[in-house]
Amino acid sequence: MLRLYNTLTRREEEFAPLRDNTVRMYACGPTVYARAHIGNFRTFVCVDVLRRTLKYVCGYLVREVVNYTDVDDKTIAGAQQAGKPLREYTEHWIGAFRADAGQLGLELPEETPRATDDLNLRAMSDMILTLERNGHTYRRDGSVYFKISTLPEYGKLARLDHEGMRDGARVDVDEYSKDDPRDFVLWKASKPGEPSWDFGAGPGRPGWHIECSAMALRLLGEAPIDLHAGGIDLIFPHHENEIAQSEGATKREFARFWLHVEHLFVENxxxxxxxxxxxxxxxxxxxxxxxxxxxxxxxxxxxxxxxxxxxxxxxxxxxxxxxxxxxxxxxxxxxxxxxxxxxxxxxxxxxxxxxxxxxxxxxxxxxxxxxxxxxxxxxxxxxxxxxxxxxxxxxxxxxxxxxxxxxxxxxxxxxxAQPPVPVEEIERMIEERKAARRRRDFAAADAIRTSLADRGILLEDNPGGTRWKRK
RNA sequence: GGCGCCGUCGCCAAGUGGUAAGGCAGAGGUCUGCAAAACCUCCAUCUCCGGUUCAAAUCCGGACGGCGCCUCCA
The missing domain is CATH 1.10.730.10 (Isoleucyl-tRNA Synthetase; Domain 1)
Incomplete structure (x- = not known):
């Protein structure tokens, strides 16, 4: 039985999917405005091992969704700077991400949705309208906000201390339009020069958190999903807000297990x-x-x-x-x-x-x-x-x-299998060296070995013959 | 100010109550034309101080040191 540490309970618990022997899991993917760094990949490699463990050790079927965040301040700014349409700009970075992911041997998730796909934008708008009906939102200057005071459970993942977080905590003061500094935006009013969509929530673009809630539930089915993963820094506010959105909309638990990968440091x-x-x-x-x-x-x-x-x-x-x-x-x-x-x-x-x-x-x-x-x-x-x-x-x-x-x-x-020297050449030199050794011309034999070594190929004499390998 | 994590051999790193896994590096040896690879042997009492216990790296308290979150971030 697989035991996983669940951030929600801060304990290790036995994990099994809720239905059908299928694990429905979601992992927060990259924002595609630059090449992902190795810290990002620590998280994705760990999630990949989780995925493979579920499949190959536990024998479950896996349905995994990993999103590409292809609309936010950075992608918009990057596209403008590059003088390209947003979609084309992010397409390029998605390609770069996939290439790196391939080199690191990441299995392809079942779904890799983009936030700006119509179906996803529609799902986000629908969720916002539902939240509105459930009384969790307010509108201001064309934007829609989530009102956290309407959800008593808010803070359960991050274990927020509602009283204690004042002194020293830096609160976003420039967001003057919010009722409570910790209310967060679901849908941002459209601005000149920014992409804008209207699927029912008004003209504008998605806030940071709504895409994950909407896409997870659209692609994985009814809440609760089995597992949600990401980097440790996402616990707050991102995952906390995903919970608020999803649970406020569905009135059901969003995810049963939350798994967070610690950070990678570089030279301390x-x-x-x-x-x-x-x-x-x-x-x-x-x-x-x-x-x-x-x-x-x-x-x-x-x-x-x-x-x-x-x-x-x-x-x-x-x-x-x-x-x-x-x-x-x-x-x-x-x-x-x-x-x-x-x-x-x-x-x-x-x-x-x-x-x-x-x-x-x-x-x-x-x-x-x-x-x-x-x-x-x-x-x-x-x-x-x-x-x-x-x-x-x-x-x-x-x-x-x-x-x-x-x-x-x-x-x-x-x-x-892709050595720096062509395989035929390596094999030819091994033959030459073999001949040299046979006539006990060790100087010639060693010269061949040294020259190959300089080009990144090592030779190893074994009882059964000579083997080559990359340095 | 609040919440939380970590400190194990030169380096990396498991182990979280029963007497210190594994990898890298290093020393000696075997094998080999030489080398490589491989094997054998050697190489730590777990930051410090108290406490609980028959028994602690593992639990409790304290000290010292390092780090994270509360703000965009994997």
Whole structure:
């Protein structure tokens, strides 16, 4: 049984979908005005592992919605600056996001709606009209606001202290038009030069929070949905306001489980543009690192702990992953017939440990340890010749199974399949080197190895022959 | 001012009452034309001080240190 920490209750709870063995989940996606940074991707990678755990460990069906926020102050400003229509401008950044997501091995969610799709704008307007009928709103200067005093439950997710948050708390003073500073806008009145739609709530554009409520319920069906996820900073105000909107409109609980991923730091500092430490995947690659290593690094600690990104951390991740990939290559060399119960036992143990780790609030660090335990045991078995081909296949199957969830080995192998030197050339040089070694011309053999190494290809002489791999 | 989190080997990181997983790096050894890979051995008593307990890294109290949210933010 999967146990997940639920922000709503601040406790770990057993998770199961409400109906049909299908998990209906929603995760807040990116605002598409720039390339997403690695902090964003920490959240998306963790949500991806959650998704895969639900599917491959728990055996549930998953229906996941991840939105693209394609209308807000930043996207509008960006489009204006670029001199492009909003839709075209955001299209470009959606493409960039999908490319990065692909490199990081993120599974595609079932739905990736855009806020400005007509169906979604209509759903938002309908929800606002319902909120209006339910007495949760007021209008001012063409905008529609949510009146939080109409919802006694307001603040239950963030555990807001309604009295205590005055001194020191910075309150938005320029929003003078609101009754209460913490009331929030559902629909913004149209302004000259800004895109505007009218699906019943009046001419204007959506506020920040309404899209998620409307799209989640439109695409996932009746409330409550099973699970809602996002970065920890979204707890307040975004998720709190999503709850207010959804519950105010449907009069039912919005989401049963809330899962929040802690922040990624860079060299012990919060990522911020002024510090110049906001990295994108492209910048990681420019430093010679691979997406697979970043994914590994992101999974090497628990999602509810702050993770400090460092370049030495990336190096360590590269090496750790290499150990697994080298191991898999070595497994291929096992050809003996027979069967060894000790290997099977190690596989069974790894399976049990791996599963238990993920079921325990997605403990990916412990899950990785289960893999390394297996790697060590089986490597020792190979050295001792206490393993046969069928055993090796069983080991391979287990690792494939683990990687369905972690998604890190297959990613690395796909990268390795595209070496910096053409495969035919590598193979030709291996042959030349083999000939040199045969005539005991080790100087020539080593020269070949060195020259390939300089071009990013390492050679490894094994009993069965020479293997190449990317540096 | 309010709410909350964290402090485990040189680095990363599990473990949250039963006597310290795993990875990286390092030392010694085996194997190897050399190298690589692999294996074996070695490498921490958990920030500090008190307390509870037969037993605490794990619970309680305090100190010190780091961080988050309350405002756009994954």
């Amino acid at each position: 500092e919060k990522m911020s543009k002024s510090l110049g430490n906001v990295y994108t995947l492209a910048e990681i690659a420019a430093r010679g690192h691979r997406a697979s290593a970043l994914r590994y690094l992101l999974l090497s600690s628990h999602y509810r702990k702050q993770l400090n990104f460092t370049w030495t951390g990336m190096d360590q991740a590269e090496e750790a992953l290499r150990r697994i990939v080298d191991f898999l290559a070595r497994l291929e060399t096992v050809t003996a017939a027979g069967e060894h119960p000790a290997v099977r036992q190690a596989v069974d143990r790894a399976r049990a440990d791996f599963r238990a780790a993920l079921q325990s609030d997605l403990n990916t660090a412990a899950a990785l340890a289960a893999i390394f335990d297996l790697v060590r045991d089986v490597n020792a078995a190979i050295d001792a010749r206490q393993i046969a081909a069928p055993d090796a296949m069983a080991v391979r199957a287990a690792i494939d199974e683990f990687d369905q969830v972690l998604g890190v080995v297959s990613l690395r192998q796909a990268e390795d």
